[in-house]
Amino acid sequence: xxxxxxxxxxxxxxxxxxxxxxxxxxxxxxxxxxxxxxxxxxxxxxxxxxxxxxxxxxxxxxxxxxxxxxxxxxxxxxxxxxxxxxxxxxxxxxxxxxxxxxxxxxxxxxxxxxxxxxxxxxxxxxxxxxxxxxxxxxxxxxxxxxxxxxxxxxxxxxxxxxxxxxxxxxxxxxxxxxxxxxxxxxxxxxxxxxxxxxxxxxxxxxxxxxxxxxxxxxxxxxxxxxxxxxxxxxxxxxxxxxxxxxxxxxxxxxxxxxxxxxxxxxxxxxxxxxxxxxxxxxxxxxxxxxxxxxxxxxxxxxxxxxxxxxxxxxxxxxxxxxxxxxxxxxxxxxxxxxxxxxxxxxxxxxxxxxxxxxxxxxxxxxx
Amino acid sequence: xxxxxxxxxxxxxxxxxxxxxxxxxxxxxxxxxxxxxxxxxxxxxxxxxxxxxxxxxxxxxxxxxxxxxxxxxxxxxxxxxxxxxxxxxxxxxxxxxxxxxxxxxxxxxxxxxxxxxxxxxxxxxxxxxxxxxxxxxxxxxxxxxxxxxxxxxxxxxxxxxxxxxxxxxxxxxxxxxxxxxxxxxxxxxxxxxxxxxxxxxxxxxxxxxxxxxxxxxxxxxxxxxxxxxxxxxxxxxxxxxxxxxxxxxxxxxxxxxxxxxxxxxxxxxxxxxxxxxxxxxxxxxxxxxxxxxxxxxxxxxxxxxxxxxxxxxxxxxxxxxxxxxxxxxxxxxxxxxxxxxxxxxxxxxxxxxxxxxxx
Numbered sequence: 001x002x003x004x005x006x007x008x009x010x011x012x013x014x015x016x017x018x019x020x021x022x023x024x025x026x027x028x029x030x031x032x033x034x035x036x037x038x039x040x041x042x043x044x045x046x047x048x049x050x051x052x053x054x055x056x057x058x059x060x061x062x063x064x065x066x067x068x069x070x071x072x073x074x075x076x077x078x079x080x081x082x083x084x085x086x087x088x089x090x091x092x093x094x095x096x097x098x099x100x101x102x103x104x105x106x107x108x109x110x111x112x113x114x115x116x117x118x119x120x121x122x123x124x125x126x127x128x129x130x131x132x133x134x135x136x137x138x139x140x141x142x143x144x145x146x147x148x149x150x151x152x153x154x155x156x157x158x159x160x161x162x163x164x165x166x167x168x169x170x171x172x173x174x175x176x177x178x179x180x181x182x183x184x185x186x187x188x189x190x191x192x193x194x195x196x197x198x199x200x201x202x203x204x205x206x207x208x209x210x211x212x213x214x215x216x217x218x219x220x221x222x223x224x225x226x227x228x229x230x231x232x233x234x235x236x237x238x239x240x241x242x243x244x245x246x247x248x249x250x251x252x253x254x255x256x257x258x259x260x261x262x263x264x265x266x267x268x269x270x271x272x273x274x275x276x277x278x279x280x281x282x283x284x285x286x287x288x289x290x291x292x293x294x295x296x297x298x299x300x301x302x303x304x305x306x307x308x309x310x311x312x313x314x315x316x317x318x319x320x321x322x323x324x325x326x327x328x329x330x331x332x333x334x335x336x337x338x339x340x341x342x343x344x345x346x347x348x349x350x351x352x353x354x355x356x357x358x359x360x361x362x363x364x365x366x367x
Numbered sequence: 368x369x370x371x372x373x374x375x376x377x378x379x380x381x382x383x384x385x386x387x388x389x390x391x392x393x394x395x396x397x398x399x400x401x402x403x404x405x406x407x408x409x410x411x412x413x414x415x416x417x418x419x420x421x422x423x424x425x426x427x428x429x430x431x432x433x434x435x436x437x438x439x440x441x442x443x444x445x446x447x448x449x450x451x452x453x454x455x456x457x458x459x460x461x462x463x464x465x466x467x468x469x470x471x472x473x474x475x476x477x478x479x480x481x482x483x484x485x486x487x488x489x490x491x492x493x494x495x496x497x498x499x500x501x502x503x504x505x506x507x508x509x510x511x512x513x514x515x516x517x518x519x520x521x522x523x524x525x526x527x528x529x530x531x532x533x534x535x536x537x538x539x540x541x542x543x544x545x546x547x548x549x550x551x552x553x554x555x556x557x558x559x560x561x562x563x564x565x566x567x568x569x570x571x572x573x574x575x576x577x578x579x580x581x582x583x584x585x586x587x588x589x590x591x592x593x594x595x596x597x598x599x600x601x602x603x604x605x606x607x608x609x610x611x612x613x614x615x616x617x618x619x620x621x622x623x624x625x626x627x628x629x630x631x632x633x634x635x636x637x638x639x640x641x642x643x644x645x646x647x648x649x650x651x652x653x654x655x656x657x658x659x660x661x662x663x664x665x666x667x668x669x670x671x672x673x674x675x676x677x678x679x680x681x682x683x684x685x686x687x688x689x690x691x692x693x694x695x696x697x698x699x700x701x702x703x704x705x706x707x708x709x710x711x712x713x714x715x716x717x718x719x720x721x722x723x724x725x726x
Contacts, residue, residue: 091682
């Protein structure tokens with residue numbers, strides 16, 4: 001026991017000695033006044049070529065916009081459990097953060113606990129549904145709009161009439177994407193079918209690649225994904241097939257397969273909301289951005305996309321932006337034969353769309 | 368002059384031991400500092416920041432203690448098995464099974480008064496963790512099956528089983544299809560004392576209990592004897608099979624209790640990655656503590672300082688997670704490495720002085 005105490009003592013002493021020489025005892029508290037410290041939590045690395053990179057582009061845009069008046073922190077690989085979320089967020093708050101932004105669905109319960117414990121800090125959660133009246137809000141977007149448009153591209157590009165979809169979990173958000181992508185394809189290609197493979201993870205390059213390869217082997221010639229990395233695009237390129245990306249414009253990663261991608265513009269929400277928080281005018285809400293808001297977008301169509309498809313996409317996009325083009329229009333049947341949207345009806349509100357717990361007829365989903 | 372000669376040390380003077388330990392720590396700091404410096408960070412700021420990040424304020428201290436609690440309880444469990452030279456690599460699985468049993472109680476009997484519910488959860492967790500360790504112990508005691516592989520493999524079964532529950536029968540209907548077990552009611556959450564859940568009190572109590580058990584009871588003595596020499600134990604008329612079974616049940620039970628503490632106080636639910644690697648880390652800490660329960664307390668706190676300090680510098684200095692992990696690895700490498708030089712003598716071409724430089 002004595003030995004251990006000696007070790008500890010030496011460890012501490014040598015470090016404080018070093019600190020003495022340096023004159024600067026770390027800590028890193030953003031001491032200056034009028035500087036707002038903001039912490040971002042990511043589920044993966046910021047170089048994943050997809051989801052987290054898109055989140056981090058929002059971070060960069062915030063930094064560029066606010067300049068020296070903000071001090072931004074981020075943490076990568078924050079697991080979806082309370083312990084990981086709290087450890088990172090509390091370390092951020094300890095470093096002066098007054099705004100915490102968590103960007104993965106499973107960060108929700110940790111954020112809820114934090115919001116109760118740290119009432120003078122504002123918590124924003126991407127993709128969750130929990131909030132309170134004082135310091136905890138959430139935000140997301142109508143990704144179904146851009147998914148639908150990218151589906152049009154896929155539907156007009158496929159030759160085998162079989163699309164492949166690498167999906168994370170059989171969860172509402174993912175199902176909305178699957179169905180809207182398929183509806184887009186079906187609107188221009190009535191013969192199209194789609195296979196879905198769930199990888200049961202938000203992001204795992206190896207799992208995503210394996211799922212993509214199995215879809216390609218099943219005869220799918222246009223792939224897309226609801227997962228964090230760009231593995232599906234590179235797998236499609238290798239097989240000489242096409243791919244629609246997700247999250248960010250990945251045309252440079254897989255130039256031989258990349259058609260387009262539904263993308264997030266997180267800064268379109270973050271910049272105004274951070275301004276509000278700093279001004280003390282923020283009231284917690286559930287923000288749901290759209291293409292019209294500029295929060296959701298479609299990456300530029302590459303040269304692999306036919307002119308015909310380009311024209312069709314532009315036409316529909318204009319109508320979506322104008323709010324005249326609902327995505328889920330009846331009659332729709334799920335893949336068990338049940339009518340899920342009746343003829344003459346459409347899902348238009350957020351709550352209607354977020355009640356989707358089915359996948360459409362024509363889609364085969366493997367769990 | 369025939370190269371390196373390694374021999375077991377007969378006796379090590381206290382002074383020399385201290386020198387080796389201090390040298391290991393200094394070398395680890397120098398080495399880690401060098402890496403940090405090459406990567407473009409200022410090591411003179413990183414190390415103090417790590418220490419102050421773990422101990423500097425009340426919040427940080429709480430964070431460090433939160434990380435030490437599961438480590439201490441699990442290390443005590445591992446200690447009981449290792450004392451007997453029964454290599455229990457199954458701490459992860461025992462934690463998970465403990466959490467599973469505690470969660471079953473929490474989710475199905477949450478109408479009970481808080482005290483009774485929590486006690487039941489702890490009891491269920493200890494029995495489940497104990498039974499999970501009892502299986503390899505039984506096969507070891509009766510048939511001599513290798514316990515290292517057996518306990519290791521049982522980890523994966525436990526993790527996969529909880530994954531199955533999470534995706535299937537136990538999936539919360541409120542999660543919109545997201546594979547998540549329901550959150551516990553407040554009744555099933557361990558209360559706080561001085562800002563930290565009372566797991567810290569449990570951990571402290573267990574340190575004392577395990578210390579007394581190993582050092583001052585007949586069973587504890589028997590466990591040590593079985594570990595030292597089975598032949599001696601047999602000549603002394605001890606029932607080795609029974610001792611193995613009892614010790615492993617205790618070992619697994621303690622690991623299971625970690626599962627209950629983490630599920631109840633931290634996650635408030637059951638998830639497949641709840642064990643957080645503590646079952647493996649505890650092997651290092653138990654070993655570094657030389658299988659002494661009191662030493663476990665200090666080693667685990669030191670380790671928690673390393674964990675929290677690492678997490679803190681990632682945030683405060685925006686050092687990538689990989690760099691912080693690497694620093695922890697380097698420090699651990701040297702501290703564990705010094706154990707080797709404490710137990711063995713390395714003669715490089717006959718000169719002991721040179722051997723120390725290798726250290």
